[in-house]
Amino acid sequence: MRVATAGGESGLSPERIGSVRAGRPAAFVAQLRRTPVAFAFAFVVLSTALATGAARGLEVQGALGWGRSTLQTPSAWWAAATSLTVPDSAVDAILSIALALTVLPIAERLLGSARTLVSMAVAGVTALVVGAAVQSILTGLPEVSEIATRETVLDPAIAISGAVLAASALASALWRRRIRVVAFAVLGMFALYAGDVDSWFRLIGALCGLGIGMLFARRAPHRPWHRSSTRETRSLIAAIVAVTAAGPIAALISGGGRGPLSMAAMSFAQFDQHLVDRCNADYTRLCDHQAALLVTRGAGPAILAVVPLVLLLLTAWGLRSGRRAAWMLGVVVNAAIAGLAVLSIAFGGVVFVDPDNGAAFEWGLWAVSSIGVPAGVLALLIITRRRFAVAAPRRAVRAMLGIVSAAFVACVLVFFLVESLFPKAFRVRPTAMDLLDEAVRRFVPPAFLQGVGELPYPHMGAGLAVYQWIGVAFWAVVIVAMLHVYRATRHPDDVEPHSATVYRSLLRRGAGTLSFLGTWPGNAHWISADLEASVAYRVVNGVALAVADPLCTSARAARTLREFADFAYGRGWTPVFYSIHEDYLPDLHAMGWHTVSVGEETVMRLGDLELTGSQWQKVRQPLNRAEREGMTAHWTRWQDLSASMAAQIVEISEQWVADRGLPEMGFTIGGVDELNDPDVVLLLAVDAQGRLQAVTSWMPWWERGAVTGWTLDFMRRREDAPNGVMEFLIAKAALLMKARGAAALSLSGAPLAGRPRPVPEGPAEVPTLARFLGWLATAMEPVYGFASLFRFKSKFHPEYRTLYLAYADPVTLPAVGSAVMRAYLPDASPREYLAAMRSIFAGAAGAQAEGRRR
Template identity: 55%
Template sequence: MVASFARHYLSRNPVAVATAVLVLTAAAATGSLWNDEGALVWGAGPLATFASGRWWTLLTALVVPDSTVDAVSSVVLALTVLAYAERLLGSRRTAVVLGAVGFSGLLLGIGFHAAAWALTDLRPVVAAEVPVLDPTTPIAGAVMAASALAPTLWRRRVRLVGFAFLALFALYAGDADSWYRLTAAVIGLIVGAVLARGRERRSWHRSSARETRTLLAMLVAVVGSGPIVALISGGGRGPLSLVVDAYTQYDDELLAQCGSVAASVCDEQVALLMTRGAGPALLAIVPLVLLLVAAWGLRQGRRAAWVVAVFVLVASAVLPIVSLLDGRLRIDPWVDGSGAEYVLWALASIVIPLALATALMVARARFTVRATTKAARTVALVVGTAFVVCATTLFVVESIGRRVFDREVSVADLVLLTLRRFLPPAFTHPGGSPAFPHSGPALFAYQWVGVLFWAIVVAAILWLYRRIQRPDVDGDDLYRELLRRGSDTLGFLGTWEGNRHWYSADRSCAVAYRLVGDVALAVADPLAPAGRRPEALREFTDFCVDQGWIPAFYSVHADTLADLVDLGWRSVPVGVETVMDLPGLTFAGKSWQKVRQPLTRAEREGYTAVGSRWSELSVSQASQVVAIDEEWVADRALPEMGFTLGSLDELRDREVRLLLAVGPDDRIEAVTSWMPSWTDGEISGWTLDFMRRRTDGPNGMMEFLIAKAALQLQEEGAMVLSLSGAPLADDPDEPADGDPAPLRALLRWLAEVLEPAYGFASLFRFKGKFRPRYRPLALAYRDPLQLPGIGAAVGRAYLPDASRREMVALARTAWEGRR
C-alpha cells in the first residue's frame, strides 16, 4: 500500500520530489542540516554576492537551507504546495519556473536590499546583511505562478493566504529572506498571468458578503499576528515591527518611577525582572490574541467578533496618540535621519489600526450573525463573575503579602495595582505610581491573575460564536404547496421534522435544509419554476453565507448537480436512487422471475396487500406496526438512522400512504410507506420510504408489497415508482472508477465497513430485482476544506441521538463484519 502510493506520488510529482532530495542533500553536504554557521558562505546578498565576487551564491542560496528548521520546512513545502503547483503547471514547466523565478526573485531582491541600505533614512529599519540561504524563495515563486492555472476557489485562496503570510513576515520580521521570498512571489504572479493568457475561466459564484468577511478577517489576523512574529524574531526589523514596543511585557510606568522618584528603593533591573516572565508576556499580547480571536469570528460573520475587533483596533490606535499628546512619548522625527522610521512607526501604530477599524465599520452590515440573548447574558455573567473573583483574589493575596512589595503600599495603592494587572502594560498609562511585589504568592498572583481572566474572556467569546440566533422556522404549508406544483421523487423528504425551509423573495422557490452545527444540509433538489433553479441555488447559498453557515446539497440529482457545477461547486457520489417506470409494466418474462415467484406464492397462501394511511389504522393494526418496528430496531442493538431514512414518525404524515402485508389470520407481516411526488398539481409518482417486516415471518413479503404497490399505482395513473436511494452505493450502469478521489475511496471503504451494521449494499442488490432505472445521487459542496465539517454534519444528521453504548455497538458490528 505504502510502496504503491510512493510510486504513484513520484510519477506525478518528480520535480517536487527532486527538489526535496536536492535540499536535503545540499543541507547535509554544507552542514546547515546541523545548524553549522559555516554554511553561510553559500548564502547570497549585496555584499556576499557582488562585493565579495561570489556570484555562484545566486544559485546555491536557492537550494541550501540555513538551518535544520529551514531544511524541514523546505522539504515539507516542496512535497505539498510545490507538488500541487507541479500538477497545475506540468513537470517541465515547473522545473523551468522554479529555477527562473527563484533566480530572478533573488537577484531583484538583492538589488532592492542594496538600494534601501543606500538611503540613510531607511537604515534603522533595513537589516544589516546576513547572507541569505532559503530554498522556499523559488517555491514561493513557482506556487504563485501556478495559482494562475488553478480553479477559481484555489486561485483566490493560494494568493490571499500566500501573500498575507509573505507580507506578514516581510513587514514585521523584516529579514532579507522574507523580502526575497515576497519578491519572487510577485514575479511568479506576473509569470502566471502570462502562462494563463487565453485560458478560459469558469465563472464561480461567491457571495460578496463572504469575500468581504474573508478579506477583512485576513487583514485583522495579519495585524494581530504581525507583532507576535516581530516579538518571536527578537523584535523584528521590518518596516512595521516598530509597533512591537506597544506590546513589551515590562511596565514602562514602573520603570520610569524606578529611574526617578523611587530610585532609592527600586533598581531598574529588579523592576525588569519582576515584570518579565511568561505571565507578563502573555498579558502584554492580549490585544493581539483578541484580534486573532476576532478574525476567526469575522470570517463567519459574527457580530460579537466585529465588536471585539473594532474596540481593540481603536484602542490600539488611540493609545499612541494619547502618549504623544500628554508628553509620555517624545519623538523628534528629523533628528539623526529618523524621519522614515517615524513615518513607519506612525503607519504601523496609528494609521493601519484606524484604517482597518474604519473599514470594519463601513462593512458592518456584513457581520449580522448575532448570538442569542440568553448566550449574551451568560457570557456577560461569566466575564463579570470572573473579573470580580480574580480581582478579589488578587487584592486579598497582595494585601496579605504587603511585606514583599518594593515599598509601603496603602489600600488605594492595592486597588490601583489590582486594576492595572488586568490590562496590558501599554494600556495602563496614566496609572499613578505603581508598586510591585518581589517574591512569593504575591508575585505569582501579580503575574498570572490577569492572564487567567483574559483566558476566561477568550473562551467565553469562542463559546459565544457557537450560540447564534436561528432564523424563524417557517411552517411547511407553503413548502407543501410548492411540492404540489411540481417536485422530484425525493422532494417530500423536505417536509420531515427537523428540516427548515428557505424561500425566495417572491415565495416561489424553496429549499429544505437541516442545520447541523454551522452546516446547512439542503435535502434533495430545490423546488423552483422552470428556469429558476440556478437562481434559487445562488440565493440559498447567499442566505447561508449571511448566516455564517456552510451550505451543502445532499442527495441531489444530475440536473441540479449540473447547475451547481456551473456555479463552481464540486461533488462526490453518495448513493443511487432506483426508479421503476410504471407505464407498460408487467411482471412477465424470465427476467421478472425473482419478483413474480414471491408475488404469486404470497397470493396463493392468502396474503393480501392492504392500503391505508396511519390515521385509518385500527388500534390493533397500529400496535402491530409499532411492534414490528421495535423488533427491527431491537434486533440490531444499533442506533436507528434518520435524516433521509424514515421512521415511525414519518408514517403519521397525512399524505403518506401505507401498504401492509396481511396474512389470513389478520396478522401484519410487513409494512411499507410511500411518499407522493407531483407534476403540474397532480400526483405522478410515489417513493418508497419505510420498510419493515417481522423477523419470524415468511420470506418474500417485501417483494410482494413492492410488486403489488407498482401494479396498484399503475392502475391509478402514476408514472414512476421510486424505491428511494441506496446510501453509499455505486451506479451499476457506470464503469467502476479505477482511481477514485480520496473522498470517494473513503466512502467506498465506509460502505464496506457499515454493511454488517446497516446492510446498504444488500438493500441495493434487493432493489435491483425490480429492474429499475438508476439515478445517481450526489453531495455538492463549494470548498474541499469544508468537507470534514460537512461529513461530520451528515453523520450527526443520520445519528443525532446515538448514545455512547450504541456507537460502541456500531463499531463492534462493523469490526466483526470486516473480519
C-alpha cells in the first residue's frame, strides 16, 4: 500500500519522541547557550522597564536625561547606552522583549554572538549620532514641529533592527530578500506615516546594520536569487501596496501621525476636526457634512472610513499570488483615492492648520501623500499588469458578483425598511426619496462624499444603529467574497485536457517505483513543451502537490523541477514535491528549496531471493502453513474477476473502513476505485472453500517499455482471516514476480511511521516539522496502526529508500500541511474531521499514559 510515511529527518520513533520530551529543559539550556546575547538583551530590557516604571505604564520619556537628544542639547555621557536599553512605555517594553526573543536569536545564529553584539552597538550608536545631527539641522525650520526636533529617544528596537539587517547579509537568498523587504517596509511605514522620532531612529539603525552586514559578507560566496522574477515582482509590489494601506492606519492610531506622508490619513478619518473647528467661525457648504459625521460618529462609521485601506490590504494579499482580481481591485481603489484627493481640492475640502507659516510646504506634503502615492501605485500596477494573470474560474466570478449584488439589494432594503419604521429617529422627517438616496450613500466612506450635500440623518435608536453599520456589513460580505475568488482555481483537468495520455506514454518509457500514482483520478499532469517530461499533481487550497518523482531523464531533472515550479507560480499556486526520492535533492537544493523526510519506502530485491535461512523464518512459516491448509494465490485483474469475487473485495474493504469509524484516506493510498485499471494486477488469497480471505494490488513500473518491477498498493484482509495470510500473499507475489523476470518489488511504506534510527546521546535539536510529525505518528497509531504496518513489512528484509517533502518557502508550511491533510481526506465531512481529531488526541493521550507507565 503506497502511502506517506513520516519518520522525519531526525528518525522519530516512539523512543525518540520520548527522549525529545525528556530533553526539553536541556534543549532550552542549549538554546540559551547558542544565543546568549538575545536572552541577555531581553533580560536587560525587562530589568530597565521594571526599574524605571515603564513596565507599570509610567512615563519614562526624558527621565533623568536618559534619552539621546539633539547635538545642540547633548545628554549625559551614558545616554547612548540607556537610549538603546530603556523602553519609554509598557508597550515599547513588551515589543522590545518580544523582538529580542524571536528575531534577535535568528540574527545571532547567523552572525554569531560576538558579531551580533558588535552590530547592535555600532548600529545603535551610529543611529543615535546621525539622528541627533539631523534633529539639530532641522531645528528652527518653520515647517518642522519643534517637538520633533527636541524629542528624546528611548527605544531598544533600534539596536535590534541594526543586528537583524546585518544578519540578513549572511542569510540564504530567500530569507535575505524577505528580511530586508519586510523590515524596511515596516520601518519605512512607521517613519513616513506615524513619524515619531523613534521610528526614524529605527530606520537609520537598520540602514547602518545593512552596511555592517555587507562588511561581514564581503568574503562570503555570492548567493543568487533562486525564485522566479515574476514571483519576486509580485512579492515586492504586494509589499508596496500593503505599506500604502497600513501606513495611514498607523497614522490614525497614533493620533494623526507626524510623518511626511501622514496627511494621507485625513482622507480616511471619520470626520475632519480642523474643518469642524473652522466651521465655528466661518460657515461653508462642507460644514453640514462634517456636522452630520460628528453627530453620527461611532465604531461603525469609523470602520467604514478605513474601508479603502482594508481593501488595499486585501489587494496586497491577492497580488502576492498573482491574482488578476486583486490587480483590478487595486487599480479601482487607488484610482478612487487619487480622484478623491483631486475632488477635495475642487470642492474646497482641503484645510491646512497654518496657512501663514509653511502652508506651501504643508500643501506639498498633502499633495504627495494624498495624490502622488496612490497615483504612483496605480502607475506601478498598470506597468506590471502582465505579472498578475491568475484568473479565477468564471463560475467563481459569477458567484461573487451574485453574492455582492444580493448583499447590496438586501442592505438597501433593510435600511429603507428600518428607517421608514422609525421616523422619530430623525429631527427632519425624510421623504422616501431621501431614504433611498441615503441608503446608497451608506456604502461609501464619508471622506468620498465631501461637498456632495447632506441628507437628513437619524439621532437615536435602531435607525441610528442601521445608519452606522449597514455599510460595514456590506463591505464585510464583499471582502469574504473576494477571498473566495482568491482561493478559486481552475480545475486541474481544464489545464491540460490531453495530458493523461502523454503521462501514460512517458510512464512506459521509464518511471520510478511510485510514479504510477500519478495516473489516479484527481491528479492533473503538467507536460513540458517538448513532451519529454511530466509531473503529476493535484491542487488543494492553492497548493500544487506534485506526486512522486517527475517523469524525465536524469539529464533533464533540474530543468523539469524548475519548469514545473514556474508553471505553478504562474497560476498562483504554491509548488510542493511530495514523496520524492533523494536522487532529486541536489537539484532541489540548488534551487534554494528545503526538504524534510516524510518516510521510508521498502523495496525487496528479487535477484537472489530464496526465502531460506533463519532470517526468513517469520515469512516461510506462514507461507507453508497456508499452503498446507489449501490456501491458493490467484494472479488476475479487476476486469477478469467474477461478480462474486469483486463483491467480496468490496465487502472486505468496506468492513476495513467501518472498523475504524474514520474516513478512508486517499491521495497516495489507493482504494477499490484504483483497482479498476488494466495495468494493475491483483493477487488474491482464496481458501480451500473458494472464499476470498485477502487481496493485494500491484502497480507496475517500466524501463524502456518493459515492466521491471511492481509496487504494493491496496492491501485488505477479512476480519476473521487466518493469521499469516498477508505474509503468504506477499511471499507468493515476490516468488511469482521473480519467476516472471521482475528485478524488484516495492512494499511501499506506512503513513507516519519511519525507520528507527539510533538516539544520539544528550539533548538534540529536532526540527519543528519533524517534532510535529513524530507527535502525529504516535497519536494516530491507535487509530490507523501505521507503525504496526511498517514493522510488518520489515519482516521481508527490504532496502529503505527515504522519501522527501520538498518546498520552496518555510512560511508556506502551514498551508502545505493543511493541503496534505485535505488531499488524504478529500471527502471527509466536518463531523468526520471532528471524529478524526478526537481519535487522534485520544491516541496521543493514550500514548503519553503508556509512556509514563513504562
